[in-house]
Amino acid sequence: xxTGIVQxxxxxxxxxxxxxxxxxxxILPEALLDALVIGASVGMDGVCLTATGIEDGLxxxxxxxxxxxxxxxxxxxxxxxxxxxxxxxxxxEIGGHILSGHIDGTAEIISIETPANNHVITxxxxxxxxxxxxxxxxxxLNGCSLTxxxxxxxxxxFSVCLIPETLRITTxxxxxxxxxxxxxxxxxxxxxxxxxxxxxxxxxxxLRSGDITM
Numbered sequence: 001x002x003t004g005i006v007q008x009x010x011x012x013x014x015x016x017x018x019x020x021x022x023x024x025x026x027i028l029p030e031a032l033l034d035a036l037v038i039g040a041s042v043g044m045d046g047v048c049l050t051a052t053g054i055e056d057g058l059x060x061x062x063x064x065x066x067x068x069x070x071x072x073x074x075x076x077x078x079x080x081x082x083x084x085x086x087x088x089x090x091x092x093e094i095g096g097h098i099l100s101g102h103i104d105g106t107a108e109i110i111s112i113e114t115p116a117n118n119h120v121i122t123x124x125x126x127x128x129x130x131x132x133x134x135x136x137x138x139x140x141l142n143g144c145s146l147t148x149x150x151x152x153x154x155x156x157x158f159s160v161c162l163i164p165e166t167l168r169i170t171t172x173x174x175x176x177x178x179x180x181x182x183x184x185x186x187x188x189x190x191x192x193x194x195x196x197x198x199x200x201x202x203x204x205x206x207l208r209s210g211d212i213t214m
Contacts, residue, residue, distance in 0.1 A: 001087060001088050001098060001099070001100060001101075002043045002048070002085050002087060002088055002098075002099040002100075002101055002143065003085070003088050003092065003093075003094045003095055003096050003097075003098070003099070003145065004085075004095075004096030004097055004098075004099045004138075004140055004143065004144055004145020004146075005085065005095045005096050005144075005145065006083040006084065006085050006143055006144050006169055006170045007031075007032060007084060007085050007086060007169075008028070008029055008031075008032060008083075008084050008169070009081050009082065009083055009084070009169065009170055009171050010026045010027060010028055010029070010081065010082060010084050011026065011027060011079060011080070011081055011082075012024055012025065012026050012076060012077070012078055012079060012080045012081075012082060013025050013026060013027050013058055013078065014060075014078055015076060015077055015078050020064065020065040020068075021062060021063065021064060021065070022062075022063045022068060022073065022074065022076075023052070023060055023061070023062050023063070024044070024049075024060065024061050024063060024073065024076060025053075025058050025059065025060045025061075026044070026058070026059055026061075026082060026084070027057050027058055027059075028057060028058075028059050028084065030057070032084060032086055033054075033057060033059075036051060036054060036059065036086070037051070037054070038051055038052060038053065038054060039051065040086075040087065041087040041101070042059070042061070042084065042085070042086055042087065043083075043084065043085040043086075043087070043099070043101050043143045044061065044073070044082050044083070044084060044143070045071070045072060045073065045082045045083050045142045045143055045171075045181075045182050046071075046083070046099070046101065046103060046140055046141070046142050046143035046144075046182040046183075046184055047063075047067060047071050047073055047101060047103055047143075047182060048087075048100065048101025048102060049061040049062075049063065049101075050062070067103075070103055070105060070106075071103045071106065071182050072106055072142075072180050072181065072182055075180075081171050081174065082171065083142050083143045083144065083170050083171055084143075085143055095145075096138075096144070096145025097138040097140075097145045097186060098187070098188075099140045099143070099145065099184055100184065100187065101143075101184070102184065103182045103183065103184055104129065104183055104184055104185050105125070105126055105129070105182075105183055106180040106181060106182055106183060107123035107124060107125045107129075107141070107180065107181055107183045108123065108124045108125075108178065108179070108180050109121055109122070109123055109175055109176065109177050109178060109179045109180075109181070110122050110123065110124050110157065110177060111177060112175070112176065112177060117164075118161060119161070119162040119167055119172075119173065120149065120159055120160070120161050120162075121159065121160055121162065121172065121175070122157055122158070122159040123141075123157060123158055123159070123160075123181070123183075124155070124156055124157050125156055125157075125158070125183060126156065127156045129156070129183065129185060130151070130153045130156055131193050131197075132185045132186065132189050132190050132193055133148055133151050133153070133158050134148060134151070134189065135148055135149070135150060135151060136148065137186060137189055138186040138189070139158070139160070139183065139184070139185065139186060140182075140183065140184035140185075140186070141160065141172070141181050141182070141183060142170070142171065142172065142181045142182050143170075143182070144166065144170055144172065146160045146162075146166075147160065147161075148160060149161045
């Protein structure tokens with residue numbers, strides 16, 4: 001589990017590509033190495049990964065084919081910068097919102113606007129994501145807990161506004177139009193929406209069959 005507050009943006013030192021498996025090795029700052037052990041969970045660009053090797057500040061992670069297909073990790077190369085968050089500890093302050101690190105898919109950046117002291121990015125997602133997108137709702141983007149500023153459900157797009165601190169500590173300020181990022185839908189929103197849809201569907205079927213009277 002993660003809080004969506006990225007702790008550092010770190011450089012990939014090595015990417016080993018095998019059939020159906022990539023091993024990503026990243027250098028972590030000393031603060032993020034504290035008490036880190038093999039088998040620990042670490043969020044990389046929003047994806048929950050397991051540490052498989054730790055040596056001299058270098059930490060390795062194995063990424064299986066399903067994750068490579070669903071996320072942006074398969075496109076990473078040596079020298080790329082990624083967002084990193086250690087898994088949350090019990091009692092930690094949740095400054096963002098709870099993230100699982102289980103990515104739903106990717107989004108494409110379609111525009112970046114930079115009016116005075118502002119940075120607004122608009123993304124296009126698969127239309128199936130849009131029932132879970134609401135103005136002022138949460139969304140996880142490359143591991144960052146962000147607030148949806150505006151949506152266009154017909155176009156399957158939404159926008160977020162990034163503050164200077166987010167641009168400083170994460171990779172979002174380095175992104176450009178056409179880039180893809182990992183998306184995790186807010187699970188609480190998903191549960192509520194899917195429950196309501198299922199309830200309405202069941203009751204509408206009951207009305208059609210005459211099992212429910214009004």
